[in-house]
Amino acid sequence: MHAASRATLDRLSADLDNTLTGSIEAASAGAQTGADLFEVVELLDADRTLRMALVDQTIPADRRVGLAESLLNGKVSATALEIVSSAVRSTWSNTRDLRTGLVELGRRALLRAAGAQGQKDRVGSELYQLARLLEKEPQLEMLLADRLAPADNRRDLFAKVLYGKVSSITEALALQVASRPGQRPVEGLDAVCDFAAALDGKTVARVRSVNALSDAQAEALGQKLEKIYGSAMSVHSEVDTSLLGGAVIRVRDEVIDGSTAGKLEKLRRNLA
Known part of the structure; x- marks a missing residue:
């Protein structure tokens, strides 16, 4: 990630932590926030023109924010909308950095919720074990990594594997990994496991x-x-x-x- 994008992400991460700190209810709300941010990422993945517009510094910031809010208002939580609006108002070096930043913020919100619910260790362990499962099931990982298959299909396949076996937060994190193009699911799950530990x-x-x-x-x-x-x-x-x-x-x-x-x-x- 480029320097300008990293500075933006660091600021947004601190703002998110402040929003989710103060009460168990606030932190627990991070689960919805994280899920909403993942939905925003899926929207951006499907519309290159939108991605370009939201990072285009030649377009006034208020217009970029207005575009994002017109698409998301009433469809995501107030916290998620505030985060996206702040992100769009800020400087990103390219569309990839914006997407990566929103993914990281979504993960951060979900993991903060796991901590508030006393599930942080469980989530970390489940992510690790899922990565090891895919190492032992290369055919399953190959299907989840298939770029030609629609993201919804890959998520549905993984959801069937996960159903009833992991916490809802682990499931949300894992399904988002399965939807990312160009990444081995094992590496993605290990990266989230590392990120969860680093937060502590x-x-x-x-x-x-x-x-x-x-x-x-x-x-x-x-x-x-x-x-x-x-x-x-x-x-x-x-x-x-x-x-x-x-x-x-x-x-x-x-x-x-x-x-x-x-x-x-x-x-x-x-x-x-």
Whole structure:
């Protein structure tokens, strides 16, 4: 994202946080706000002329805002309309940055709502597990990533997979990922998982181990990794019996391989 767009997004993010702070009711309203912002993104995706008009700095700001409000008034929440109006009044380097900004603001609103409802950890865990599910089901991910298929079809397919298995906030975040063109769904879900942790000042630690980690083990591991990386950790784990023993930990782009399989492979290379 270009510098001008990032400055706009940072300001809008702070404004959104202020709007959703102060009461549980205000924060919980973020779920509707987030869903509405995702709907606005879908509207922009379908109309290139509209996207261009809303970022065109040669058009007076009041006219850009008027255009957005004429399309959205009565169709989205007051908070979502205020955010979009403020976004349209601001400077964006291009239409892609506007779209990316509205997606991030929608995610932020939904995750703030999850925090207010005491579901933040659950949502983060569900996003992580969904990404791992798609890794194990490449055919499903291929269908969700098919650019030629309408976004509604991809969302409907994923909705059937998600139905009754995850929270409503996780579902909204995941379905929006499935509708994004040109992005692997696994990478999109992992990005939202990282974003959720970052909102709490944390870094995601992805752990594969032979046996499931207990809560105490996950907490102890998080504390050790915090000392190493200088950041609070959000530990997400999965069982991988192919490791034979031990665990593999990934933090950002760094991998710590303490698995039996990894040690055997290293031994083979040394003996070769």
